[in-house]
């Protein structure tokens with residue numbers, strides 16, 4: 001293990017040494033930072049000299065995250081995480097970095113990695129290391145490096161886990177069970193991670209409490225729907241530079257993320273087709289004004305395809321075969337299995353990187369189809385993820401749930417718990433206040449009316 005880590009560290013240092021492009025630091029200061037990294041930190045990142053760019057991105061996020069700024073102030077005074085180690089695996093861009101800084105302000109020792117090889121931003125990782133956090137992540141790491149980064153973060157022996165997709169929890173349970181006694185609990189950010197946790201819990205295998213952060217109203221109502229809705233189209237638009245108006249967009253999955261993605265496609269002027277497996281969601285899509293049909297039918301007419309189901313092989317070989325020449329495919333679900341990329345790579349007669357993050361595949365049937373960001377989450381791998389104001393709410397829920405675990409972890413009997421309702425309401429009230437909006441308050445008489453079964 002130690003040998004593997006040294007090897008990686010050498011690669012990351014060499015990447016810094018070899019820099020020839022003009023950057024914010026001169027050679028001497030870059031070397032100084034590398035020495036700092038080697039002597040004082042245990043981090044594995046691409047290039048510490050990128051820190052200034054990362055710091056500016058984090059500053060921009062901070063300016064736009066009212067709730068997190070308030071929590072940072074509160075946590076600085078109250079230190080709810082004093083003496084606690086937090087291991088975090090979340091898409092490592094500037095909003096996540098600010099969450100890490102807020103938790104650190106609360107007294108936590110932070111051990112940070114990404115949750116997808118293509119969503120880590122190297123400058124943001126560098127800024128965190130410069131700020132004294134331990135980071136193990138770089139953009140475009142191999143699957144083996146990704147796994148090592150997860151392992152190295154966990155080697156700190158965390159008390160709290162903050163997970164996005166379940167990779168930390170999975171590694172602890174399957175390969176590092178000796179860590180379990182020190183873990184108070186953890187928080188899970190996304191739908192797919194919760195599906196994995198529920199499966200573990202049902203099998204009696206989940207060994208510490210996990211908070212279903214995704215299921216909080218202030219998370220999925222806004223993050224999954226409006227966050228994914230906007231950022232998916234930001235990723236597609238900036239990557240393809242193609243018009244959406246007048247095109248046919250196929251959205252696979254009409255859950256929270258799918259609703260947002262379809263709604264924004266409609267707003268851009270597309271004709272939207274939804275594919276579903278759930279008859280109720282399918283009716284909802286029809287009543288929202290969208291066409292509904294099986295994927296193999298939609299495959300024949302779609303110009304853009306977005307999968308956002310959390311399921312496997314939603315677009316497969318049979319669908320590729322009937323697609324139009326020039327069809328653009330992408331995924332916004334957590335894992336890169338929704339488009340059957342393995343099979344597409346096998347059957348392609350030719351491949352061509354057409355633009356950054358656009359790979360063309362020539363099919364045996366003769367047409368070319370184009371996949372964005374290798375089928376990984378398009379809004380993060382080919383964009384900057386959700387807007388800051390949205391992640392402000394999601395990460396406020398994360399931070400307050402982590403605080404709840406520290407305060408109440410020992411009392412919890414259930415292994416899978418919901419975000420306490422008072423935390424959800426607290427976040428909503430704080431957000432409304434920042435939005436400058438007021439709402440009505442029930443009078444005593446109204447409360448009585450709503451709680452009565454006798455009053456007419």
Ligand code: NAI
Nearest residue numbers: 190191192253255256257276277278309310311332333334
């Ligand atoms: P959800 O559970 O609300 O919706 C998923 C929908 O997909 C359901 O309606 C289900 O019936 C449908 N579905 C499942 N298999 C299908 C198939 N084979 N064909 C068509 N439809 C199918 O889940 P949610 O919250 O919308 O999340 C979906 C995925 O997106 C998850 O993997 C989640 O982790 C991920 N996610 C991604 C984000 C991003 O930033 N890109 C943000 C939040 C979640």
